[in-house]
Amino acid sequence: MRIAVVANTAWYLVNFRLNLMSALQAAGHEVVAIAPPDDLQERCLQAAGVRFIPVPISGSGTHPLRESRSVLLLRRAFQRQGVHVVLSYTPKGNLYSALGALSLGLPFVPNVSGLGRAFIRKNWVTAVVKLLYRLTLGRASTVFFQNLDDMAIFVHAGLVPPERCKRLPGSGVDLSRFSVAPFRVREHDAPVFLLVARLLWDKGVGEFAKAARMVRRHYPNAQFQLLGFLDVDNPSAVPRAQVHEWEAEGLLTYLGPTDDVRPFLAAADCVVLPSYREGVPRTLLEAAAMGRPVITTDAPGCRDTVVHGQTGLMCRVADADDLASQMLAWSALPVTERHAQGQRGRKRVEAEFDERLVIQAYVQVVQQLAASLNK
Known part of the structure; x- marks a missing residue:
């Protein structure tokens, strides 16, 4: 299958999801990374054998026309790349990918890695975001959550059916890369x-x-x-x-x-x-x-x-x-x-919190989607 992995920055994809993309490729899938343009991160993705498609997704924009354009460009990227499944991250990446995927009848798997600014500082945007979540994430194949608090909020608000929710141990950690480092010797009163x-x-x-x-x-x-x-x-x-x-x-x-x-x-x-x-x-x-x-x-x-x-x-x-x-x-x-x-x-x-637990959960979901699409 050809899998699109979407976030609102290429830096996020390189630093948080590169091992996942490599694992999906090792499992026989083709991966397309989609995020706003970033030459440095694009080179990192290309070095890992991942094709990068630049699509502008603003971090803080709320202008309806500009935000709609991001959705349309994501939809076009999915269509032109022949994407079969969409994996998405970050609030806007999740919502806009869902809208683009739904319009093409594609299965999508969002990852709710926190509720974002709209839930921390509640205003009119909060109501709009909740409405969009209700219209989109409820139709996702699976919605991954990184903590049980966020999952409970979405389920109790009727934004996502409980049977489609799964909890991950965060983004996981690459334990071979992040190994124990000795403490530096310093005075006790100088932490x-x-x-x-x-x-x-x-x-x-x-x-x-x-x-x-x-x-x-x-x-x-x-x-x-x-x-x-x-x-x-x-x-x-x-x-x-x-x-x-x-x-x-x-x-x-x-x-x-x-x-x-x-x-x-x-x-x-x-x-x-x-x-x-x-x-x-x-x-x-x-x-x-x-x-x-x-x-x-x-x-x-x-x-x-x-x-x-x-x-x-x-x-x-x-x-x-x-x-x-x-x-x-x-x-x-x-x-x-x-x-x-x-x-x-x-x-x-x-x-x-071993990253391998997270990767295993994604590979399993992708395999299930591949099996259903091949029926």
Whole structure:
């Protein structure tokens, strides 16, 4: 079969789904990656033997004509490439792929990796998105969810029939690539806290900065680092000027974006993500796989990544004071317990979040669709 894999950035496909696409090709299928144009990521996909079809899908646009154009271009790509099945990711990738696939009578398998900004900051867009979900995802072959909270919301709202829902362990982690890294030797009162994410307010970047200011009063040698994309096409984007202001204050260090997060995880003592809501944040799973304790919020998706007091700590959502309290509590731990948390986190990822579990679930669904199409 020819399978289209769609997301709203090519970077997402390369960094999160390349192993899946390779596995599908190894199983005898042909894979076509579809996302907005990106020359660097296109070369990465081509090197893996995956054909790339550029289609513009905006990250934050709401203009009806421009958004409709994305749907029409996706439909045209599916038709011209002779696609048999569509696998999709990210909110817009899911909705627009579903509309294009339904108009052609193609089976499609969306992956709900978090509910997105429309569910975090509710407004008129929320009502429109829910209506589109009800019209599309209810007709999907299978809908993969990354956490049970999101699945329950969709089922209870009547957006997806329960018999079509399946839960995955997040995006999974490539355990051979993300191996345990030894901790760097440093003074006990100089921990390095790292936040890895697109720099959005909804990721808790503001709370991280406020908490850093509070923690530094007790641990003046502590370091706080940000790693991820600035100038994101998203209304929740943290302005570059704000990041520069934090740096000028000596509060945070902005490390920029990266295509390989491993050296930065290895250089950190604790990875922090105070997000308001996620699917299952892969950065925290990758951190745990490398033996790093994590601190995150008691929010859907985030809470899946940590066992409080065992592999890290949890704080309340959108609460900088509680985040600072948890960071201070973690900083007060003996070094041996910090390391023990990292070791327990690695074992948990091995048992529950191995990427091979995710790939196996997709291959099985694709095989079932292939069998039904060949009848």
